[in-house]
Amino acid sequence: MDSGEDAAQRPLTLDIAGVGNEEPEAHAPSEVAAISSQPNSTDVLFPEESIDLDAEAFISPQDDSAASGSMMDKLNDQMMESVLISDSPNSEEDDVPIDSLLEQGEDKESLDSKEPEEEKKEDVKEEKTEDMVTANQAADVGAPTPDSPKGQEEKVEVAKATAKEEPIPVCTIFSHGMQPKTLVPDGFQPTLVKSPSFSSGTNETPNKLAPLVCQPSPSLSKFFTDNGTVNPASDFFDSFTTSSSFISVSNPNAESPKAVTPSECQLSSGSSTVPSAEHQDAGTPSAYFSIGPQDSTPKPVAGPAEPAATMTTLQAVFSGSDDPFASALSLSEVDKRYDAWLPSEETRRVLISVATQQVNPVYVERDRLSMPGLKFDNLQGDAVKDLMLRFLGDQAAMKRQVLTANSVEQNFLGLKQLISTKNWRAAVDLTGRLLTAHGQGYGKSGQPTSHTTDSLQLWFVRLALLVKLNLFQNAELEFEPFGNLDQPDVYYEYYPTVYPARRGSMVPFSMRVLHAELPQYLNKPQESLDRLHSMRSVCEKILTNLEEGLAEDGSMMTLTQENRQASIQLWRSRLCRVMYSMANCLLMMKDYILAVETYHSIIQYEPQQRVQLLSGIGRIFLQIGDIRTAEKYFQEVEKTCEEKGTGPAQDTSVLMNKAFVYLSQNNYAEAHTCFSSILKIDPKNPVANNNAAVCLLYLGRLKESLGQLESLVQQDPALYLHESVLFNLTTMYELESSRSMQKKQALLEAVACREGDSFNTQCLKLV
């Protein structure tokens, strides 16, 4: 066993020449040469030399999470990271080209996605500090830092250290000088902490204390603080790192929707007549697209009469075969139930005055109106195709066929088609076109407009898809003109002529949920919680109204018993949805106590989800590391399942929970058995299949694990071309051989055949 001082004298390490070796390119050849030039190399196969431990060259992968400002970025790009351990700079010895590509992934600098220049700087820094390290270490051991609050104890340690011969490494944990003084109570002693295994066997008296005291070097303590403050979050989200690769494409020149080509117009005209406020004769689509209705409107604010015209035409246009709004009037009861909302007092006053015709909506202040417009033009693009072009060539990329906004009908039907084929980027584009047609196109934000049921539904779909695509900034930008979704013009009462006798919110409830959830993905979870809480109180108020025999909005309208029950049911489920969002948000904030409480309280609203919720709470506890409490919840799950009677679904949940407990006890073999027994009940269970494969890897059975995942992806791509599965698979490819690139490209081809343009290509780890 070499002591640190010995290491200093070894040739490989400390002198300046040795420092050169820190750079792999210089190091590798010399080393290889040395070995191959030794004819009698059999006895020196494993030269035992020590490597200098360079305390200054401190790049832990922790840094990369520091770079990630927002929690959501992490979620966003959860499939980004290479998994392999960071390779030290002086490590490269084999230089297979593909390998070197991979090594790049292994290298910690590339984990941080920094530029090569930085890496170089790092090396230079290493060189400079290299020779100082031993001196520093010696100084550290020899003289306790004077500013340390526990100089005395250190001295004791050090004295013993020099007295003792045999090195028993013990690390002292000292409070650092940089801790706020006020927080350090008088008389507290920093306490030596070491791994218990060291003490075993030795007689534990203070005199036997360790000779070698590792103190945090200045850089070390700096490192601690830096990470403590900059990077407060690192648990399971931690591994998801930054750098969003999907940057929205906004076209600043797209003032007028000239992007639309005549051919597109023909497509759009195929199924729909095109509405326009002024141009009722606008049967020609080009006219419709090139001149938005508002462009030619001379008045600054749309009066009620004009929207009337627009509305009717628009509704005529948008009404697809399964449009629930087509027969809206006949469904007034249902409408009322779904549209109910409680506006703020101020908004309510405006709405009342509009209804009583005291105020013409024309005179409502501008800043009380929602004036949305597209903030970016085109998302276009298909990351899968880009990757194919790059790795598989033009020919292969040509084969990639996905639907685009041009290839479907320019209406709700086409939109649905794009969504269901997972071409969400194209779908966003299509919503943009339809909204442009409504006069809320690019650059129209801040211009007076009028809303319809359909326009708000379009906005909802667009924003929801942006969130699904992890384009949170874009969604926030476009949400912004809507304010808090409580402006008078998003209520039906604001348009008494267009929607006579219709009351309530035009903004769909789901859009409010989306609006409330959005900030948490942008690292503003408190804002999300605030919005969710106010939604919750509205839901509760409406429920109270209903239970007290009033209508949803608290008016004295009489409801039939049937309608009242339906309404209570609806609002309960909505309340429940809000609670779910709150719990999810709290979970992201790592406020586990409140998250668990909230999930638990959902059970009373959704008793049929009891098993899933209790299991979910159990998993939260496993994530924290509290296995005992997790087991308590899992037992409750078992009890519930027994009451329900045994069925495959119940057995699956119980087994799944058991497997997670085994996993948390490091018992991968039993965990694997549990996952496998789920597969006996439900051979197609993708979670069990994937998890069983993961267990195999931890058991050191890489090839089997790979084989299992690979065959799953081949046999049932619909289920297994999921980013989590693909991420696991590519990670194992990287671990398996230097040829992972080819295998990943094969996966890309599989993805190309099935997935739409919204596929998150990062999980393939091709770039």
Add this chain to the structure above:
Amino acid sequence: MKAKVHSGLSQHKMDVNQAKQEHLLALKVMRLTKPTLFTNMPVTCEDRDLPGDLFGRLMREDPSTIKGAETLMLGEMLTLPQNFGNIFLGETFSSYISVHNDSNQVVKDILVKADLQTSSQRLNLSASNSAVAELKPECCIDDVIHHEVKEIGTHILVCAVSYTTQSGDKLYFRKFFKFQVLKPLDVKTKFYNAETDEVFLEAQIQNITTSPMFMEKVSLEPSMMYNVTELNTVASGKECSESTFGKMLYLQPMDTRQYLYCLKPKPEFAEKAGVIKGVTVIGKLDIVWKTNLGERGRLQTSQLQRMAPGYGDVRLSLEFIPDTVNLEEPFDITCKITNCSERTMDLLLEMCNTRSVHWCGVSGRQLGKLSPSGSLAIPLKLLSSVQGLQSISGLRLTDTFLKRTYEYDDIAQVCVVCPYLSPES
């Protein structure tokens, strides 16, 4: 390394080409931290909304959602670790080592060795040190190594592979993987000496990692002289006791928690109070924590030491004293006098009245000879003439052998109340 070649070091590039001796085997290493649970992002709509049940269907078809509760964010799908992460002192470093035959020839006598180099030592972590006779193309040698990390600072995992090609060449290559072991906890301790021989230990434990930490066990292992009582639970009437930290036993990053322990000297040591003198070893804290999916860590503090309060040659402690007494009413206390010196003493007790405390009985009484470590219990009577919290002072012991006087003031406090309460109350 590609990144460096890009950085424009043409000289290095040349070196790379020169050294381009392709190895037949490839070595890959991956740290096996616990897998993580996939979280999905629920985006929902209602049936009446434009997409109808489309969003719902998409979520139901997504294999990573919880069936029947798709809006639950935390899924069940395990994903492999996505970066190296952090490793902390006391945790176990696990790593997958895979040696793969990339070539199309059979390779013989493969020896894979994994060593961990720290600043002070070098450990062999390989499960087996015997060579593998042969490795066919596209096959691999797998090893999962585990090591409980016992040092802070830089660690280097050194993986060495030696093998023989078909043509009989013996080849060898190594790879180095460097990582830093960080400090997970900040522990501070403070001792409080009680009137009796009891010692209270307050330990502040701060989580200085960046993830929540479940404190599975924080216990004090006392040294042989003490018995310990943990004061970290609140007895809630019944058998079950509740932790003072509430329901959740986890520590958020940078949170600190205070643990309190009461240490009582074992009777055999307590009787000879003189034994516990100067610096004494109290015991050590044993801390076990868990993080994501049961990732475990364990640390012990060094032996905690305390400077026992000095009692001089003679120690006077109180065996019995009431907490509340009536004004101007005599009450009893019992003093214990212990000879802490190495010689026999002949003691004389004097009692001096103070402004509030009046001693009853004879002052200047002979207590007789007291041998080293011997002790005497003396009942005394006194009364207080002032209400409120009163300090008991004024005892004087004189060793007649050495003509040395020891003064004992502020021995204890009693609360003096007036028994004749005003009639209205």
